[in-house]
Amino acid sequence: MRHRLVLLVSAGWLVGMTPAARAQLLSSDARRTGMAGVSLSRDGALGRFNPAYQAVPAREGRAAKFTIPIPLGLFQVLKDSTAFDFDSSYFNPIQLANYIFHPPLYLEVKKSPTFTNDVEFTIGRDSLLVDLGKASQLVPTDRFGFGGTSRLADIGVTIKGFHVGALIWEEHDLGFQLGDTLLRFLREKDPARTNTVYNSAGDGVAQAGIAPTIGYAGRVWGDSLRGIYLGASLHYYLGGGYGGVDGIAGFRTGDTLFAGSNPVSPTVDVLVSYSKFGNTLGHGFGSDLGIVYVTGPIEVGFGINDIGATLTWPDTRVDRDTFDTVQNKFVSTQVANHVSSKTKLPVTYVANAILDMGTNTTAGLMILNNGRGTTIQIGVEQRVGPLALRGGVQRDQRKRVQLGWGTGVRFGPFGLDVGFATHSGSLSPARGITMATSISIY
């Protein structure tokens, strides 16, 4: 049990520490990948986070009706026996978990180089020193984790800009914060001490439901060449269920570090709160606002999502989970039941600008903050007959510069595009390159 707990927590750390940059740069559309993630049409983050874009007419021939990614990367993954050869001695469950959390849709044409990093443990009966080498830089000093908010479906009708419908939503967030002693032990090669607690604080929440929505998006000033578009949506969030954890987990060293069969004792103290499906629904209001200004070849937009989106869950159960060192097992005790609790959806901001420079050249800029860091993307597309050439640059959530480039060819309603994007490992400044391919129907 103890070993599985360590493995589970470690896997969580690794998945949390896996760079999100690749996901930010890559999309299901190779055109956007070739422009470092910038959208020049109404798709992607623009349509998702700026409701005013529902009313802005698409530029001629720019937006595809739909785009189908060609998942060349999956063939590469299926050959990875460390993740799928369950019976082999080199089967690596963490690699498999990484594939599940970060599906490698596209082909890795140049892997991000990894350097050799030895990890050294010096162990005595009453001493323990860990030297992670360069990997110690990976040990985060601040809270780290992963999460996201998704609107899985938006069903409804829109008449003259007014929209009535319902969306299916989910939000998940998992974070860790290493305690001071554990941080020094891992990052600063601080020797382990006797009778000391080494722990990590963790918190997480997952919630899902539907949200009846009313909204409006339309041009409030000007004409099709020069105008201001506004969009606003009001959601009444109905939460079907949620679960949250908040607490600390770690271990306490004994009088001697390595003596007896149990050199360390787990210390776990976690509050678990949840409202199951079937309980009284959670509820709360939230809203989206957006504005787009179009003047000839220029358009500028700003959108904000989930303003004030706080849900009240009237039928929540709260348990306290601890590890009983006497019985050597986890113990759960009920703290409260049928009580009220609250959760919050993170606010997302997006700002963008698109410039049609004439001469078949279009450039775009997008700044996105989803509550977990800011990305800045700049991209440009040059069309030459049926061909399109693309390039872009991005500052990712870890403030590293990444590049994108690509090309495409279009025959009537069909387009075949290829895009390349760089990405970095956590330690090495050297970059890998991923190739995205997709087919678009216009």
Next chain:
Amino acid sequence: MLRTGARMSVTRLTWLAVAAGVMILGCGEGRAIFNVDVLSYEPQLADTVPYAVPGGTSITQVRDSFGLDLPGGLGNSTVDSVSLLYASTVLNAAGGGKVRLEMFFDSTPGNVFSSTVMRADSAVFTGPDTVMLGPISVPLLADSLFTQSKLWVGVRASVVANAGPVMTGRFVTVSVLRLRIIFQDKVF
């Protein structure tokens, strides 16, 4: 002098091995290196053996031996290398001469000092002094003897006294005894 002990239990290291493997997998290619201070588990090995050698003579019978329970699986393919680091300390009280330290390894205690598997180091004294002999690094995977679960270690000091006063002192049988195990990149 014959003793047993220095049992190293690998189960104590399991949770560390898991953590090490996880970190390696998360940080690109790399090896997990364990330096285990065996002496800290068996402090009685740091025994002292006296010697008194008249000037101009020599002795070779200042010796001690002890058993080591080696962790299993050292011959496993995931193990890159294993070495034993050994050192002894000579505390010379009077006289001068040369002290040579020899380490013998065998699977049985009775034959340990006649084993051909040995390592040596030496030091020269001109008067009272404290000198560490070694550390001697012994690559354990170099001989099938070290893939067995039980290993006997014999330590013999040869003292050659210079002409003059009696060379007296003592040596600490074990000053450093570390096991260094290096795992290859893919532990899992």
